[in-house]
C-alpha cells in the first residue's frame with residue numbers, strides 16, 4: 001500500500017485555470033490506472049460539473065453528499081464520496097452553501113485543520129494514490145484549510161499580465177500555511193491558456209522561470225476550444241477528446257506534476 005499524496009490547486013487570481021487543470025490532471029491520472037479522489041472546494045461547483053450534468057450536480061449540492069456537509073459536521077470524508085463515470089475517479093461534490101464556510105469555520109476548534117481531520121481516515125486507508133483539491137479564488141480560512149490538508153500546492157497561472165499580478169500574495173499565503181503545516185510545499189507553477197503567438201507569452205515564461213518562490217513546470221497548456229466543448233459536455237478534455245492538443249498537453253503536465261511530487265517524496 002503506497003502513501004496517498006494530496007495536492008491542492010490554488011491561486012487567488014480568478015479564472016487562472018485551477019479547476020480545468022485540477023479536473024484534467026486528475027482524470028489523466030485515473031485514465032492511467034491510478035485511484036484518484038477529487039474534492040470540489042469551490043461554491044461555483046465547476047469541478048463537480050466537470051463530471052456531472054447540472055441536474056446531478058444540483059442533486060448533490062442540495063443533498064448530503066457534499067464538502068460543506070462534511071466540513072461543517074467535522075465528519076469522515078469517506079461518507080461524502082461519489083463515483084464519477086470515469087473508472088478510478090471519485091469526487092466529493094460542492095454546493096453553493098460553501099458561500100458561508102468562512103463563517104462556519106470561525107467558531108471551530110483548530111479551525112485551520114478541519115478539512116485535514118476530515119481527510120485523516122481516507123488518507124489512512126491508502127486506497128487513493130492521489131487526492132486533488134480544487135479551491136476558490138480567495139485566500140481566507142477555507143483555502144488555509146485546503147493548504148493545511150495538502151502535501152503540495154500547484155499554482156495554475158494564466159500567461160497574461162494580470163495573471164502574474166498578485167502572485168506574491170499567493171506565495172505569502174503559502175508561507176503562512178507552512179507555519180501550521182510545515183511539510184507543505186509549492187510543487188510548481190502550471191501555465192494555462194498559453195498563446196505562443198503573443199510576444200508577451202515568452203516574457204511571462206521568462207519571468208516565471210526566474211521566480212525563486214516556486215519552480216515552473218516545463219509543460220504548459222495552450223488555449224484550445226476543445227476545453228470548452230468538453231466542459232459543455234461535463235467531461236474533462238482528456239476524457240472527451242483524447243486526441244486534442246490540450247488533452248495531450250494536460251496528460252504531459254499531469255505526468256510532470258506527479259514526477260515532481262514523487263521526487264519530493266523520495267527526498
Ligand SMILES: Nc1ncnc2c1ncn2[C@@H]1O[C@H](COP(=O)(O)OP(=O)(O)OP(=O)(O)O)[C@@H](O)[C@H]1O
Nearest residue numbers: 013014015016017018019020137193222223224227
Ligand atoms: N486551455 C484552455 N483553453 C481554453 N480555455 C480554457 C483553458 N483552460 C481554461 N479555460 C477556460 O478559462 C476559464 C477559466 O478556467 P477555470 O475555471 O479552470 O479557472 P479557475 O481558476 O478555476 O477559475 P475560478 O477562479 O473562477 O475558480 C474557463 O471558462 C475555462 O473554460
Ligand SMILES: [Mg+2]
Nearest residue numbers: 018019042046
Ligand atoms: Mg475554479
